[in-house]
Amino acid sequence: MKLLLATNNKHKVKEMTEIFADMDYEIISPKDIGLVLDVDENGTTFAENAMIKAKAFCEASGYAALADDSGLVVECLGGEPGVYSARYGGEGLDDAGRTQLLLKNMEGKTDRRAAFVCAIAMVFPDGRLLTAEGECRGNIAQKAYSSQGFGYDPVFVPEGFDKTFTELGAEIKNPISHRGRALAELKKKLEKLA
Numbered sequence: 001m002k003l004l005l006a007t008n009n010k011h012k013v014k015e016m017t018e019i020f021a022d023m024d025y026e027i028i029s030p031k032d033i034g035l036v037l038d039v040d041e042n043g044t045t046f047a048e049n050a051m052i053k054a055k056a057f058c059e060a061s062g063y064a065a066l067a068d069d070s071g072l073v074v075e076c077l078g079g080e081p082g083v084y085s086a087r088y089g090g091e092g093l094d095d096a097g098r099t100q101l102l103l104k105n106m107e108g109k110t111d112r113r114a115a116f117v118c119a120i121a122m123v124f125p126d127g128r129l130l131t132a133e134g135e136c137r138g139n140i141a142q143k144a145y146s147s148q149g150f151g152y153d154p155v156f157v158p159e160g161f162d163k164t165f166t167e168l169g170a171e172i173k174n175p176i177s178h179r180g181r182a183l184a185e186l187k188k189k190l191e192k193l194a
Contacts, residue, residue, distance in 0.1 A: 002026045003122075004033070006057035006067035011150040012179075016066070019174055019183045023190070028063070035061055046070060046083060046119035047131065054121040062125055066186075070118035070178055072152045074102070074140060076111040085151070099144055099155055112139040116156060118178035120186050130189050134181030 003025040005016050013029045020027055030037060039056045043049040046069040053067035071085030081088035081102065089101040106112070115137045122130040137159050144154040146166040153165035158176055165173045174180045 002028050002063050004028050004030070004035075004057055004061050004063040004065045006030070006039075006053045006065045009150075012068070015170070015174065015179065016068075016183070018170065019180055023187065030057070030061075033061060033063075041069065041083075043069075044083065046117055047121070047133070049083060050119045050121040051123075051129075051131070054123040058123040058125060064122065064124045066120065066122045068118055068120045068179060068182065070116065070182075072102075072156065073115050073117055074106070075113040076109040077105060080105075095150055095152075096144075096147065099152055102140070102152065103143065103155065106140060112141075114138060114140050114156065116152075116178035118182040120179075120182045122186065122190075128193075130186060130193075132182045132185035132189065134178045134183070134185060136176060136178040136181065 001024070003020070005013050005027060007013060008030060017027045035057070037057060037060050039053050041049040041052060043052055049069035050067045053069070054065045057065035057067060069083070071082055073079050073082055081098070088098045093101065115135050118134045120132045139157050141155045141157055141164055145164050146154045156165050157163065158165065161168060165177065
């Protein structure tokens with residue numbers, strides 16, 4: 001069965017493909033089927049945004065579609081950047097720029113607690129819906145320890161580790177990440193459907 005990942009983010013496609021490698025799904029991306037779709041993520045929660053995307057991509061393609069919405073929730077910033085993680089600081093900022101803005105906004109803060117949160121929605125052409133959520137708690141480092149990785153990975157240190165997600169690498173990061181945990185929960189639900 002083909003499963004369309006409802007994202008244009010090549011990093012997410014790579015990460016999700018690796019996590020889903022042991023499942024009986026042929027993972028495809030919008031690029032693979034020539035689908036160009038820009039969905040307005042106007043939900044107020046990660047779960048709402050994931051469902052909006054999954055429904056839109058399923059309807060446009062006719063394939064089962066899996067979407068996630070995830071972001072970084074920082075305690076001392078009142079939960080920012082939250083659902084606006086990918087748009088933090090406005091248009092024109094790339095991942096490195098958003099990370100630097102985050103660090104600037106946290107200057108002088110001693111409470112560095114944060115959590116990556118992920119909500120996943122899977123929509124089937126017959127109307128069935130599955131949802132899952134995952135969270136990874138940790139702290140924000142004082143500086144970015146790499147220019148590699150994507151999003152806020154260069155500054156996020158998960159609980160129980162002394163290195164950032166970027167430094168840990170995919171083999172360690174994927175199973176413990178917010179997305180990895182949400183996908184593990186989703187896999188259990190998919191196995192019950194089989």
